[in-house]
Amino acid sequence: MIFCNAARPNPRCLRMYLLEKRLTLPIREIDVDAGENRHPEFIQHNPGGQVPVLILDDGFWLAETGAIFQYLKEKYPVPSLLGATPEERAETRMWQRRIERRITEPLYATFHYGPVAAMYRNRMLILPECVPGLEKLVHDGLLWLDALLAWRTVIVPHRFTVVDIVLYTALDFGSRVGQPCDNGLRNLHAWFAAMDNRPSAPVSLHPKAAVTGIRY
Amino acid sequence: MIFCNAARPNPRCLRMYLLEKRLTLPIREIDVDAGENRHPEFIQHNPGGQVPVLILDDGFWLAETGAIFQYLKEKYPVPSLLGATPEERAETRMWQRRIERRITEPLYATFHYGPVAAMYRNRMLILPECVPGLEKLVHDGLLWLDALLAWRTVIVPHRFTVVDIVLYTALDFGSRVGQPCDNGLRNLHAWFAAMDNRPSAPVSLHPKAAVTGIRY
Numbered sequence: 001m002i003f004c005n006a007a008r009p010n011p012r013c014l015r016m017y018l019l020e021k022r023l024t025l026p027i028r029e030i031d032v033d034a035g036e037n038r039h040p041e042f043i044q045h046n047p048g049g050q051v052p053v054l055i056l057d058d059g060f061w062l063a064e065t066g067a068i069f070q071y072l073k074e075k076y077p078v079p080s081l082l083g084a085t086p087e088e089r090a091e092t093r094m095w096q097r098r099i100e101r102r103i104t105e106p107l108y109a110t111f112h113y114g115p116v117a118a119m120y121r122n123r124m125l126i127l128p129e130c131v132p133g134l135e136k137l138v139h140d141g142l143l144w145l146d147a148l149l150a151w152r153t154v155i156v157p158h159r160f161t162v163v164d165i166v167l168y169t170a171l172d173f174g175s176r177v178g179q180p181c182d183n184g185l186r187n188l189h190a191w192f193a194a195m196d197n198r199p200s201a202p203v204s205l206h207p208k209a210a211v212t213g214i215r216y
Numbered sequence: 217m218i219f220c221n222a223a224r225p226n227p228r229c230l231r232m233y234l235l236e237k238r239l240t241l242p243i244r245e246i247d248v249d250a251g252e253n254r255h256p257e258f259i260q261h262n263p264g265g266q267v268p269v270l271i272l273d274d275g276f277w278l279a280e281t282g283a284i285f286q287y288l289k290e291k292y293p294v295p296s297l298l299g300a301t302p303e304e305r306a307e308t309r310m311w312q313r314r315i316e317r318r319i320t321e322p323l324y325a326t327f328h329y330g331p332v333a334a335m336y337r338n339r340m341l342i343l344p345e346c347v348p349g350l351e352k353l354v355h356d357g358l359l360w361l362d363a364l365l366a367w368r369t370v371i372v373p374h375r376f377t378v379v380d381i382v383l384y385t386a387l388d389f390g391s392r393v394g395q396p397c398d399n400g401l402r403n404l405h406a407w408f409a410a411m412d413n414r415p416s417a418p419v420s421l422h423p424k425a426a427v428t429g430i431r432y
Binding site for chain 2: 056063068070093129
């Protein structure tokens with residue numbers, strides 16, 4: 001397998017997952033700033049045009065971070081960051097979906113439609129008029145989650161999971177691109193500080209992060 | 217298990233999935249129009265406040281359609297609408313994510329922010345200024361998919377999967393709430409007609425659909 005990596009938050013999410021699972025994969029670097037992920041050869045294999053990609057042993061290009069997580073979990077079940085039983089896995093998938101829809105998806109859309117709109121304009125539909133609303137949506141989602149975190153220290157009750165990684169890498173990225181978390185969200189900040197202390201957090205940063213100051 | 221059902225497209229998606237899998241579950245009807253899914257007891261069990269929900273045998277409330285699909289697949293593997301191998305399941309999850317992000321999520325958001333905004337205003341953040349942009353996003357996603365469907369008759373190559381169900385129920389719903397598919401998208405219309413001919417398509421409609429004319 002080959003991990004198509006890039007200086008972007010979703011590849012970081014996969015890097016952190018691999019570190020937590022103690023898996024090492026050969027890496028191919030993709031230069032997203034230069035549009036390498038929009039080259040015809042890349043799009044032919046990955047019509048979503050996004051990173052990360054996991055090139056499987058049979059040559060198949062598997063895209064979408066969540067699908068890659070689950071594939072690697074099926075191949076290397078322990079440690080499971082999804083769950084050990086069908087019920088645990090179901091609960092994890094449920095929370096992942098909630099967190100993505102309410103927080104990380106609007107956060108990433110705000111980034112694409114805002115600070116880097118000029119770079120992305122010929123790659124995707126850019127909706128700058130949605131930025132203020134999407135920012136409110138992210139804040140609304142974080143408020144909702146902050147209340148839930150009054151009762152637990154991780155997003156899926158009692159278990160550290162991929163959902164913590166998905167949210168942490170999104171919020172850490174957001175903190176440097178104009179979307180800091182409201183300081184009043186104390187439970188969320190306590191959760192974030194605990195995530196930030198995991199050994200996988202700094203190690204998962206891309207070498208470019210040291211140059212640009214962006215957390216990806 | 218109990219299936220918390222409602223006259224909405226995502227519960228229909230689960231109804232169609234159950235029919236295709238030949239599974240029958242006891243049903244509890246939730247009146248979303250009356251806000252039953254926002255009652256404190258419902259929110260306590262399902263902080264996402266959405267339908268459908270699958271109440272498991274141990275009393276756990278499993279929400280999010282995609283998580284319910286995967287749970288039922290783990291419990292009842294055949295016929296598998298996700299895939300028979302880790303590679304097939306990975307491919308299905310990848311396509312499901314692409315279709316949701318590019319088409320069904322903005323389609324449902326357009327509905328919530330548009331025709332029924334008054335009903336939803338005290339349930340969620342409403343962003344009416346995003347409606348024209350989201351409509352463009354849906355159209356852009358459908359154009360992208362239409363080109364891909366020139367080479368195949370189902371969304372995941374060679375296999376009928378949950379992804380077909382997810383998209384079909386969303387587009388059928390959209391067709392009656394102001395978001396018809398552009399007639400020029402011929403491959404997509406051919407795919408839709410084939411889906412529409414599956415015996416599960418009409419049978420999965422909620423009894424209320426006959427009264428309101430909405431396809432859910």
